[in-house]
Amino acid sequence: MNKTILKWAGSKAKVMAQLNQYLPAGARLVEPFAGSCAVMMNTDYPAYLIADINPDLINLYQQVKEFEKPFTALVAGIFAQNGSEEDYRRIRNEFNHEASLPLLYRAAYFLYLNRHGYRGLCRYNRKGDFNTPYEKQAKPHLPVDEIRAFAAKAQRATFICADFTETLAQVQAGDVVYCDPPYAGAFTQYHTDAFNDGKQRQLAQLLSSSISAGVSVVASNSDTPLVQELYAGFDRHVISVARSIGVAAGKGKKASEIVAVSRVVAVSEVAA
C-alpha cells in the first residue's frame, strides 16, 4: 500500500486491495472527490484528473507537483520548530487570517496542521476558518517519502479545485470515474458546504449520464437505503471499512460500504 501525504478521515488507503478489483483499465482516472489521493497513489492509470472542492487540498497538491524540494525543506523546518499546542494554534491562526501568505507556505502550513491536528479531521467553521483541534502525539510523522512519491505520480495528473458537477462536465469517453463523496446519511462537512441527500441524488444522476456517454463509473458510499436506491442500476458490492472518526471509530470497529460498479460495454463485446 502506498501511503498518502495527509492523514485523512475517510481515506481509502486501507481498502485499495478490495477497490482495485472493481476499477477497470482506462485512458484516465477522474476523481471528483480526491481527499487524500489514496486512490491515485494506489492505481496506475496513464493520466489523472484529480478534483476536490477544498482549495487548500488542491493547492497542496499543485505545490508538491511543481516545487517538491523547496516544499519538503520548508515543511521539515516548520515541523522541527513548532511542536507544541501553542505553536499549532499560532500557525492555525496565521493560516486562517494572513491573506498575504504565499501559496507554498499555505501548502506547508496545511500539511503541518493536518499532521498535528486531530485524527486527519479536516474541518472548517461557517466563516471558512480551519478549526480542527490539536492532537497530542509523541512525534507527528513528517511524510518525506510520501511527498517524493506523490510528486513523481503527480506529473501525470491535473489538479482542479471544483465542485463535482464541474468535474463530471469534463469527463470523456474512455475515462474511468471513481467517486468517493461524503457518506450519505452522515453529517459530513469537509468544507463549508454540507453534502446533503439532494447532492447524493444529483451525483447519481450525473454518473448515469456519464455512463451513457461511454465512461466507466465506480462509486463508493455508505450502505444505506438511499444509496441502494440511487445505485440500483449498478452492480453493488459490499466491503468492510475501518472508521477513524465517529461512532464506529476505535479498535477494530468497521462499517459496511457499497462499491457501485457500472462498466461500459465496448461495441466489440456487444457484437461478440
Ligand SMILES: C[S@@+](CC[C@H](N)C(=O)[O-])C[C@H]1O[C@@H](n2cnc3c(N)ncnc32)[C@H](O)[C@@H]1O
Ligand atoms: C470521503 S472524502 C474522499 C476520500 C478519498 N477517497 C481518500 O481516499 O482520501 C470526500 C471528499 O469530497 C470533498 N467534497 C465534499 N463536497 C464536495 C463537492 N461538492 N464537490 C467536490 N468535492 C467535494 C471533500 O473535500 C473530501 O475531500
